[in-house]
Amino acid sequence: MNDRGARRGTARTPAQALFWRLFVLNGLVFTAGTLVLALSPATVSSPLLLTEVPVLTVGLALILAANALLLRSSLAPLDALATLMQRVDLLRTGDRIPENGNSDLTHLFHTFNSMLDRLEAERSASSAYALAAQEGERQRIARELHDEIGQSLTVVLLGLKRAVDRAPGDLREELHAAQETVRASLDEVRQVARRLRPGVLEDLGLHSAMSALSSDFSQASGIAVTRRVDSELPALGADAELVLYRIAQESLTNVARHAQAKRVELSLTADSGEVTLRIRDDGRGGVRQDGAGIRGMRERALLVRARLTIDSPPGGGTEVRLVIPEEPNR
Structure with a gap:
């Protein structure tokens, strides 16, 4: 010694x-x-x-x-x-x-x-803690939107329906318009709650969650989505599935906001023990700096030791590719 x-x-x-x-x-x-x-x-x-x-x-x-x-x-x-x-x-x-x-x-x-x-x-550890807290807060807000505001709007909608049935003819049209406004607000609250807390991911799995996400995006934005999701994906942990879902969600949100695209291709495939998420649009491209959304995607990718690449030549669209190991937490 x-x-x-x-x-x-x-x-x-x-x-x-x-x-x-x-x-x-x-x-x-x-x-x-x-x-x-x-x-x-x-x-x-x-x-x-x-x-x-x-x-x-x-x-x-x-x-x-x-x-x-x-x-x-x-x-x-x-x-x-x-x-x-x-x-x-x-x-x-x-x-x-x-x-x-x-x-x-x-x-x-x-x-x-x-x-x-x-x-x-x-x-990576601090990001994991922050993102876990963020997901918990999202779930809390989603529950409050669904259980409290959603139920309150439902009660208002039922009350308006009874009022429409008993109202004289000159008021029935105005009450019917108010009823449709409340119904549209209820649908928006439910959509916000679904975006905040992907219940379909927990209940039906990643395949159904990606299908629902693509359908909701296409309906809301009017942009056609070509979807390809392998029917048999390797078993992934809950964290990896949530990372895949959130990065796909953020990528589609960026397409709707900035890309000026007419078509989007979304694929989720498995090859050689890796799962690859690929989202490509035919928009204007030219992404040069990482904004808050892209940096958030990079932080999520780090949680499961995945590789995130973004290719965005000017005028050539943007491609987001996430390659995630089959068992990232092993």
Whole structure:
């Protein structure tokens, strides 16, 4: 134990290792330059002769050039590290710097990669907690809409029906219009409740939920949806099914709001142990930045270790692809 403690105490830190590497490189360069000047036919007089100035200038230039080349090759991996630090995004996982090459910088690269691993894990855990709370709040609001507001509107609708039956002819048309308004409001409340809490997903499964989602979207937006859902999908956990449903829901919402599309293709297929959700429209495309909706989709994908890609060339429509492992929580 004391030996290990002593070795840890005498071990060089990464900064010390880099210092000694540069010190040795510089020492070797200047030693080589000194030997060349000492052993070559060129000599330096005292006082300095003008004819010896070019010799000294050339020697100094060679020493500086050799030193610059050695330092550049030694510190070049730091440029890659700086580039990665500028582009790193915790919602786009797996971007790491290779740890091979310069042995003095390997510890630095390993520490940086470990930091990214830790930050991504913490981000995933915090996102899971936030999304779980969000789903719980959605379910609570959906229940209140269905049980309280929905029932209240139903009572009003029944009362209007009785009033229409007993009302004189000059008031019956106005009461009938009010009845239709309340009925439309009740339908809207039920649709909002279904979007907030996909009961069909819990009751009938993912296949039926995707079919209902496509049908509701087509009716509400007037955009034709071509749907392809494999009849036999591998068993997925509840979290994975909810992620698939929510990302499909958000993608269709974005199509209705921004795409100016006339047709949407939705497919949910299984191949080689993976489930792939693909939603493609024929709209204007050109999505350049991740808005709140897309960042929310990326956060959901992280929960089940899925890969989310969005391809949106200008004028070429947008394709959202989610590839999710068969057993993401294993």
